[in-house]
Amino acid sequence: MGMEIPFDVANIPGPEMGEVVSPEVIGSYISNAERPLLVVGSEILRDKFFIEIAIEIGKKGIPIAATGHSIRGFVDTEYADNVMYYNLHDLTNCLRDPNWKGLDGKGNYDFVIFFGILYYYASQMLSCIKNFATDPLIRAVSIDRYYHPNARMSFSNFTPRMEEEYKAMLNRLVKSIRGRQK
């Protein structure tokens, strides 16, 4: 069980709650994943920094599903490589289907990173993945400034005062991801 308080304090789902881990742990999981996917939400638009982080992750060969209206951020930055709008509900629904072909038609993913998505909506989608995307297992993690109990792994809560620490974490994360063939 996690030791952190969920960002929404009553968001205690049950016996299985995500671990709080360092960026490097997540980075290493991403590096070792067969088919990782980065799912970004509209909160990445609150600061150019976050779009850049997403793009940096994308540049390491990781496809991006842009949910909410986050796609604006990529369009505005003119990054169009391997990024695609998807509704988050729709995307999660696809993820739970082992036969889904993925964004590239090559199959489903095994490691999913949530980034910049409205807390409670993200939490519910993580819950779906945790409970139903089990065979084969999809690991879903969060790299947001919230503790996400429904994620397998998550950072802890950051207050606005800790914004710089959080940004540093994201930089560490990017650094720890091994680039891959796209």
Add this chain to the structure above:
Amino acid sequence: MGMEIPFDVANIPGPEMGEVVSPEVIGSYISNAERPLLVVGSEILRDKFFIEIAIEIGKKGIPIAATGHSIRGFVDTEYADNVMYYNLHDLTNCLRDPNWKGLDGKGNYDFVIFFGILYYYASQMLSCIKNFATDPLIRAVSIDRYYHPNARMSFSNFTPRMEEEYKAMLNRLVKSIRGRQK
């Protein structure tokens, strides 16, 4: 939040879950309590050792409410000092009333120790105390071989193989309680 798995794995009540602590911590709380109360249940009858522990605690000046059919253990051991049968539901109902007069007519308690009570029944009563006996605050703890999330403080789970360790914990607990005027 606790780090232990509840003995009943789905017994996750919410954001406030008891701490796992050492016998000495509980002992010191008991020692410093204004009016502590030991509540024992029928599981103390499974081994004479547990009755003796209860009696030793009782001898430190702490009154005992014997719930379930645990009173048999005291009668058989001929310990009758400050021990009284009480139905656990009834007792908890009294505890949540700030105006209750207590077993001795001198008023309600501020620190309640659960010992040897059927896990799930105890858990519910601890939940009642946690949620409703808040003004003035009653701290209820468990010294059973189970992790009790609804208790303020609790031991962790012991398997039957760890019976000796558990007994040693109880001995340490007894030792750490300061005796008081009865």
Add this chain to the structure above:
Amino acid sequence: MDKIKKGDLFSISGLENVRISIGGIVEEEKEWEPMGPHPMPRIATLRDWDFKLLNRYKPFYAPVCDMCCLCTYGKCDLTGNKKGACGIKMDAQQGRIVLLACLVGCSAHCGHGRHLLHDMIKKFGRDVPIDFGPEVDIEAPLTRLICGIKPRTIADFEQVFDYIEEQIVQLADALHTGQEGSYMDFESKSLHMGMLDSLNKEAADIIQIACYGMPSSLPGGGPDVPLVDVGIGTIDTDKPVIIVIGHNVPPAADIGDYLTENELEDKVELGGICCTSIDTTRVYKKAKIASALGRQLRVIRAGIADVIVIDEQCIRADVLELCQRVRSPMIATNDKAMHGLVDRTDDDPDKIVDDLVSGRVPGVIILEPDQVGEVAVRTALQMDKKRRLLKFILSDDEFKHYVNDCILCGGCTLACPNGLRIGEANQSAAAGNIKPLADLFDLCVGCGRCEQVCKKHIPIVDVMTKAAYPQLKEEKGRMRIGRGPIWDSEIREVGAPLVLGTIPGIIAPIGCGNYPNGTKDAWLIVKEFAERNYIVTLTGCMAIDCALWKDEEGKTLYEAHHGRFDAGGVLNIGSCVSNAHIHDAAIKVASIFAGRPLRGNYEEIADYILSRVGACGVAWGAMSQKAASIASGFNRLGVPAVVGPHSAKYRRAFLGRADLKEDWKLIDASDGSEVYVEPGPQHLLVACETVEEALPMIAKLCFRPSDTDRGRSGKLTHYIDLNLKYLNTYPPDWHLFVRTASDLPLATRNALLKKLEDEHGWEIDWKMKKIREGPIRGYDPSFNPTNLERLIREKK
């Protein structure tokens, strides 16, 4: 009257264009009884009565969860009686959850009853008379009491269900986010729901008794109902076996009919699980009871069924998967539980049987009960041949393999609702001693949670079953079939002794099998009270489970005791819905013995029962939402209940405070004076940790302010005696129930007087053998206790 019936259409000249349907034919009402003050009470009608109860027996809450997740403002954290986003506090939220449980429970009975009524009207017509023979005049006490209706035919229950359904929906409305804010009002609503549920049950059981000619006071009924076989061991697996599961008997009845008509009664076994099995024995003589709910998983997994027929309620949600595992085709017969199957109602039976037998489909839905018999029986006959060689009990080798595989990780124990220590038992078995494992069999409630978490994929339930197999094969009990209503003539006999207290009480063990310690507790409870000359009335799973055990002479309790509603009787009233007859018995005491008006007069009758009828429900294994509403129904009528420790998870109890004098103020109806009385009954709903604690508690909750001294001395005897026997000590509160020396049992009077003097500081007049000072009140034989001001005859 023959010519016009409800539902009829006729025309009136001048109105040819209009068809007029008859809604109801109302016979002159004066005929039987004038209407009381509260016919068809709505939510607020009996609220004053509820608040009287609730002020004495204050709702006690123990949350199972500190959060609320009922709307998307949430989840909300209510820990420490905080408010959620909608403003609800933890206490009200708990009341709301209790109301929700009662809603689901009450709806289950109502849904079942209404469904049954539709089917019965379709099969037998609207005019099936309600006539239970010469010994039952008051055919439907709850219906009269609550609705003010005297039902003549089954169709008269339509208006009863109309009323109940409307009220259920009104109460469900109150569950919505942003409605009720007071836990007291939530509880009043739960009590209302409970009362409706009692009415449901009466209606449902009366309808099925009337339509199927189930036992009543006709010959062979009542105390004389026959015994049937109970237990997995009684099912003859050499024959094709049909197992019915659930609560709604028509499909099973149709199977019985088909077997009879086709002279297959001795060739095919018809066994059942849960209440359907009890009711099947009431309609089909050769039916057997395989088990109560607690063994359901294991009976199915044992693979004895060549076909399984489910109807509604208390069916494992994974029944289809379980059936597939042992290749038992399944027939679902009710729209409430369709399990994703294809609806084959009205399809050709040949095709259905063929699809089932070939395994092309794992099961089918047949919603017409009268189409079930043929398909079930023909499928069973064919499946029996196909399944004969299949083995579902583990082989010795498999067993050994599994117990050896166990790594004692303890995962199963943490998953087990009863915290059973399976790993250690496996270890013993691996070392050659299977007893610990076999012993777990009865402690296990058969839920299957353990297996799912075992990292070694040990089929724990099968392993346990294997270890217990020798004893399981010998699980052969006997039970009376459900007798239905208590006779008016019986009430006439026992009315006085009950109210005066000389029959110490009616003990009603009812409901499910979520026992803390196995089925034997059920047996012990019945035995203890029957032997002490209480009247023991059982229904549902407890009625089944207590039949599994035998005394030294090999007799079950049903065999060792008579079946009369009289001292020492052990009565199986029937399935869960039949427990309405226990309410009815209490109501009839008030009506027949005490002459209280019945019609639309709930409050007065409940007040009477609370003060005078020493009845106590026991739901030792209460588990379901139905149990929640059943208990609430008993409670509103003034009948307390003792429940097992799992029931603390119902979240709410009704506990009296013996230490608060003000809570025990009654009125003497004779003169309006206020009387402080002993706390009798002390609680309305209380859990005990162990059966040893429950036995004296049950006895205690039989005290009533109206007890005569003779009655009180009898009750005291049992109360003290059960304490001494099971707790090795006197109860700390026995003196509260002493009003006068003659309240004390003669045999021990002196010793008890001495104790009162020594331990409680009472003043005893030793010469007169009288108590001078001490009791809460003296004994006044003319005391006419009530809680209702309006019943005061003459203000002093």
Add this chain to the structure above:
Amino acid sequence: MDKIKKGDLFSISGLENVRISIGGIVEEEKEWEPMGPHPMPRIATLRDWDFKLLNRYKPFYAPVCDMCCLCTYGKCDLTGNKKGACGIKMDAQQGRIVLLACLVGCSAHCGHGRHLLHDMIKKFGRDVPIDFGPEVDIEAPLTRLICGIKPRTIADFEQVFDYIEEQIVQLADALHTGQEGSYMDFESKSLHMGMLDSLNKEAADIIQIACYGMPSSLPGGGPDVPLVDVGIGTIDTDKPVIIVIGHNVPPAADIGDYLTENELEDKVELGGICCTSIDTTRVYKKAKIASALGRQLRVIRAGIADVIVIDEQCIRADVLELCQRVRSPMIATNDKAMHGLVDRTDDDPDKIVDDLVSGRVPGVIILEPDQVGEVAVRTALQMDKKRRLLKFILSDDEFKHYVNDCILCGGCTLACPNGLRIGEANQSAAAGNIKPLADLFDLCVGCGRCEQVCKKHIPIVDVMTKAAYPQLKEEKGRMRIGRGPIWDSEIREVGAPLVLGTIPGIIAPIGCGNYPNGTKDAWLIVKEFAERNYIVTLTGCMAIDCALWKDEEGKTLYEAHHGRFDAGGVLNIGSCVSNAHIHDAAIKVASIFAGRPLRGNYEEIADYILSRVGACGVAWGAMSQKAASIASGFNRLGVPAVVGPHSAKYRRAFLGRADLKEDWKLIDASDGSEVYVEPGPQHLLVACETVEEALPMIAKLCFRPSDTDRGRSGKLTHYIDLNLKYLNTYPPDWHLFVRTASDLPLATRNALLKKLEDEHGWEIDWKMKKIREGPIRGYDPSFNPTNLERLIREKK
């Protein structure tokens, strides 16, 4: 017919002893329409239709909790789709919870409707005719469709509620532990519940329109309904103020009557919160709308009410405590929400007023609506004087003190459902900049959770209100009063453009105010679609909230747009129950425009709507259980809905898979051929993260297979345009909706053809400006899409 009415009693010679009550007068049915295949459908009746929907729009589950706590076998851990002790798996359990939510929601409407009917019959008699004036012939489309009944008077709705109540209870039965095991069947049951709920709402609104003469197609109704004031700022606090809260209008109507009769209309303010306020404006001209649910806490705490009258639903559970805090006496008028108060129905008004004004009691219960007016008004008049000097808005000093006290611990943020960063805003305010705090006011949903956890005991809500006070005082909007039914004549006008697609769709923003980002989203949604010539039909809190904002010219959307059911209209249909008229409009398109039979013909009509009527519900702030059942009701009828992100906590969505060709197979009813179509509508129930995402999604869900090319090109225009506007890019799936070149908007056709060629590899015949290869299907103007085999006219 005058002489015999339902409920009448008369005698027949020879049967003097018997009274016959008339149950229902059934006029010759042929009169209007022959009965269709499914009158009064039961659980299993429309299951095939449900399974069709569910196989295309597969239930998607996102648990809010991984455990189940519904019975005492539990809690059970279902994580990872494990089974509970009863055998239920996580997926079925989620379906069960959804059914539970729908049950509570549907019961709320049914409980309300039935209650209203009782009160209305009592007040106005059974014979109030259902007559909505010359423009409305099909008075009750859902009632005709589902029940096969054509209601003539309000009493005819008794049988409608009888039917609904019976079905609700049947469905509640299925919630019991050990019933349904398949999530598909749970969802079919939820859809059934949703359908019943739509019927509830229609019945309730028709009854109140009929009894109170609310706007319909009589003069001054329909598009011509007047505007009323909306917003806290519109309440004149210099007068005595009465605030009504809830959903059941009779008590408020009685207040209006009393004010009118006593010529107090200009002396006393009658304002309301939630749906009661909307309905009050439909019966009392001078009524104002203080706010929707999201501001309820703050309106009460602002202390503007001299008396608060609650009825049922969407009332804060702590309303009594809130009232006491600002010394507003409270009158509870409904047995579903009694808040522990004393029932004073039938008591002397003088005494009640005196008790309330003196503060002897914090509130009273008055269950007779017609007794409420006098007490409420007289109390308000007296309280106004007493309360005049009280101040409930923080002083500048208090405000400063509190914001300075904040230690930025973040506790409030963790407690806040929207995660609002209050601490930082306090910090700004302490430093002199109150804007961040004031800005939070609209983002806050007014739940009060933050305050309870603040260790510094900062009254956060009051602090925020203080900061926003200047803008709050200016919160003055205008809204059309609820117009009720869409006229048949309007349908005749728009039927063809809607089905052909030239009016791009009906957008129905409905329901609660649990917005992720404040009320302005509601405004934006309405504005965007109204300006694009969609028909925008609103009800409930969204109808209120969108009225709070104004354009540059100071006009609200209701002022800037007409109120006709026609392109570009912005219609307030009414309170939540009024949204049945949106179903009705879709049904009438099928019936009036397409001539489909209506009576008892749900499946065919739903099939028609799903394939041809481009309607989309928007419940951007959906929060309650009612919203769950409302959405399910729309969905079963074939209308998709877009919901806000909080709605992911409803646990279930209905999502189509554009990538699975097999899911989009339709039948051409003309010849029975199978046609693979574009995914339109792609989802039945889907959440969007932000309003920017929702706008294109709503447009997308208006595609229908039946669109003509002209219609399709219009829809495509808006879909692409909204994507470009809010997401800065083309939608990745726009090409799926292109069947032929003429589907493409003329203005951009070439560019789009180029994109199809370049980006999607389609083959374009550039000479003919035609598409040679690429689309899922070609455009066939004679295509007659259906999902129902039985509708095939002639098999090819």
